[in-house]
Amino acid sequence: MEPSTATAALTDDVGFLLSRASGNFVRASNAALLSHGLRVRSYSVLLLACGTEEGISQRDLAAVLGLDPSQVVLLVDELAESGLVERRPSDTDRRTKLVVATPAGRQVRAAAVGDVASAVTGQLTELTATEQFLLRNLLSRLALGAASLPPV
């Protein structure tokens, strides 16, 4: 009944497929962002910074992106040096620094979002619109549901 364990093909492993697909998307997105001077990581930070008017703390950035706070420091440093975001002190907590997008940052984002979208859709050409919607649904439950589950 279970001879598959003997010949467990790697191409049937969800983890392997996830890894491959993720790598394809990252590569395609990075290529699309190259001309904008961004990479996937910094682009994500820029997106989140553009998402609010008053800014987002670096701790929240790390939590949403699933990154270590020390990585966020470097990403914000890079974006700040390019003048796309700036660190604004919070008026309620002097520890937190709110990352807000500058007008230049919003402009770059507006210019890049189309290229990224076309790169993503280029990867999704194999799937119908319904399948894409379904995939997004399944992935969001996988990515966010089990994200913060400690082993025990």
Place this chain on the structure above:
Amino acid sequence: MEPSTATAALTDDVGFLLSRASGNFVRASNAALLSHGLRVRSYSVLLLACGTEEGISQRDLAAVLGLDPSQVVLLVDELAESGLVERRPSDTDRRTKLVVATPAGRQVRAAAVGDVASAVTGQLTELTATEQFLLRNLLSRLALGAASLPPV
């Protein structure tokens, strides 16, 4: 019709979800493989080496895994040092070295495959059996379909 571009939530981005989900699976699998002295990468190589009797060339390993051949060298080195695989010269091409699993390698794989499976299913608890099958289907078309497609 398209106000989503203005508020394009990161949690709706397929690439971001893929990256997060993939990271979760890799982390869980690595944790499961820790007691077996393996990691996801070396485990994949061991799986493929166990898949054939006569062995698999390192070039084929790299192609199947989507890795650079130089990475395969280190992975095979590591497995060979642990005595789980060995490099056997091909009798048809003296350049290629066929990676074959040793009895010890097959034993380790047999012991590890269960732990990896439970780690994977632990990540998939959010999905029904039908959804898991569907996800595998969609991902395989994403991962393998656009894998080797050069941009132009």
Place this chain on the structure above:
DNA sequence: CGGTATTGTGGAGAGTGTCAACGATGGAGG
């Protein structure tokens, strides 16, 4: 006021992706 937790920051170490070059071998063509 004093102890503890949180936020941002810096640094170390391992793992990974990508690329260039090289020796050894195989294959095709003169």
Place this chain on the structure above:
DNA sequence: CCTCCATCGTTGACACTCTCCACAATACCG
């Protein structure tokens, strides 16, 4: 046969990523 080119494994380099530890400044709680 000999020469040119492609392929396989290998090494090295470089940048990026992940994970952890430590620290100063600040907030919060008793």
